Amino acid sequence: MNMQPSEVLKPNLGTMPEPPPSYATDGAEMPFGIEEMFFSKTDKRGVIDDFNDVFVRVSGFSGEDLCGAPHKxxxxxxMPKAVFWLLWNGLQNGEAVGAYVKNRTKDGRYYWVFALAAPVADGYFSVRIKPTSEIHKQVIALYEEIRAAELTEKLTAEESAQRLLQRLRDLGYPNYGWFQSAAFGLEYEARQQALKAPPMMDVVNTKVASQMTQDLQRELAALAAEFDGAEILTANMKIFAAKLDQGRAVINEVAKNYDLMLRDIQGHLKTLLALPQSGGIWSTPEGQKASFMLCGYHLLDEVVHDYEHEKIKSGDPATPEEMHQIQSLRSGYKGHSDDAVSDCVKSALTIQRRIEFLLRMVLGLSTIRIACRVEAGSLRQSAHGLDTIVGRLDDFQDRIETRMVGIQQLATDILDRIGRPQGNVK
Ligand SMILES: Cc1cc2nc3c(=O)[nH]c(=O)nc-3n(C[C@H](O)[C@H](O)[C@H](O)COP(=O)(O)O)c2cc1C
Structure with a gap:
């Protein structure tokens, strides 16, 4: 299904009603409560076919205005068109997309939302919350910059999306998937705090585990770099041996064995290093995907509840099909999150076991190193300088053992967070 950005289809709105002719805004913000949530459902072209009361009240459009109108x-x-390009790109690739959107009300005011949109059977369903996190302020400035570039440089939507992605990279988000996961997590957390609601422990644990998984990968990469750097030690040992009359063969053999073991450990270590996940617009590490999906699940939980009540209140109860659609979207978020969590658990377990095995191999390295030390002792007069090399080997081993024990601890901490049954503090 993975489409390239350039292949993303623009929705064909045919003869749909146009947005209001005047784009005048009076600059005033349309207020709404942090506890309020809007949702809407569109068809595949982005034409609205369902919405809730909050949507009507805040947007200022009547039900008749909205029903059958394009989301536009x-x-x-x-609003930079880059954002809508990314929104459609994600949705048409089957992704759930989170985005900050500034909307215009019927009377020209504005309101900001963090929108979470996802494909459903016959269109798209989106839920919107009030953004209150710090990251939103950064995004307002970023959107201003991108919108200005669109207008002055006459960028196409796709060019502008590439510009936005570049700016997100500058801010530390390798792609849009990383950004939306971080933003949604922060908005969800800020909303829970503002509502004085107890934290959802599964969200908290998944977020912490996701951060620890990234730390774990960084530590593994640092460990692998230590091994790469150690090659110089055995090379020095061989150069040293070449200068010896007596003991040359023994030291050479020691260096060769040490080298072989180093390479063996290096090989095992490389298999544990996750491939960089920044490729494409949407790929994210499992931990981040897990927390994004989990926040989506909890939001949808609220929507399911509100939707049913609102429909009953309006005298037009939701049909079983309508309820089923939202419920399956909610289960979809949960399913994706569970899968991502289980992948995190599997990789933490693999790392834990492999590091245990590698620690035993490092013990083997110690044996060779001790042989080297003994040899250095017996050659003391003629082998001045070998002590220094052995001393460096000692330091190297201390460092890698400390790192390996740290990695095992991180893997254990991750499993403690997400590898056992979870429950919410309610
Ligand atoms: C589920 C869904 C929700 C959307 N929500 C909004 C929205 O809140 N505000 C908005 O301006 N566009 C929204 N859009 C995007 C519009 O369809 C449209 O792409 C956008 O307004 C830009 O239109 P333009 O590129 O024709 O100017 C949404 C689209 C979908 C599929």
Whole structure:
């Protein structure tokens, strides 16, 4: 299904009603509560076919205005088209997309939302919350910059999306998937705090485990780099041996064995290093995917509840099909999160076992190193300088053992967080 950005289809809106002719805004913000949530459902072209009361009240459009209108009816002129390009790119690739959107009300005011949109059977379903995290302030400035570039440099939507992605990379997010996971996690957390709601422990644990998984990968990479750097030690040992009259063969043999073991350990270590996940627009590490999906699941939980009540209140109860669609979207988020968590657990377990095995191999390295020390002792007069090399080997082994024990601890901490049954503090 993976489409290239250039292949993303623009929705064909045919003869759908156009947004209001005037884009005048009076600059005032349309207030709404942190506890409020909007949701809407569109068809595959982005034409609205269902929505809730909050949507009507805040947007200022009547039910009649909204029903059958393109979502573009809410488009604010400050919004970079890059964001909508990314939104459609993700949705048409089957991704759930999280994005900050500034919308325009019918009377020209504005309101900001963090929107979570996802494909459903016959269209797209999106939920919106009030953004209150620090990251939102950064995004407002970023959107201003991108929108200005669109207008002055006459960028196409795709060119502008590439510009936005580049700026996100500058800010430390390798792709849009990373950014939306971080942003959604922070918005969800900020909303829970503002609502004085107890933290969802599964969200907290998944977020912490995701951070620890990234630390773990960094530690593994640092360990692998230590091994790469150690090659110089055995090379020095061989150069040293070449200068000896007596003991040359023994020291050479020691260096060769040490080298072989180093390479063996290096090989095992490389298999534990995850491939970089920054390729494409959407790929994210499992831990981040898990927390993004979990936040989606909890939001959808609220939607399912509100939707049913609102529909009953309106005298037009939700049909079983409508309820089924939202419920399966909610289960979808949970399913994706569970899969991602289970992948994290599997890789933490693999790392734990392999490091245990590698620690035994490092013990083997110690034996060779001790043989080298003994040899250095017996050659003391003629082998001045071998002590220094052996001393460096001692330091190297201390460092790798410390790192390996640290890695095992991190893997254990991850498993303690997400590898056992979870429950929410309620
Ligand atoms: C599920 C869904 C939700 C959307 N929500 C909004 C929205 O809140 N505001 C908005 O301006 N566009 C929204 N869009 C995007 C619009 O369809 C449209 O791409 C956008 O307004 C830009 O239109 P333009 O490129 O024709 O100017 C949404 C699209 C989908 C599929």
């Amino acid at each position: 009816i809410l488009r604010h002129p400050d």
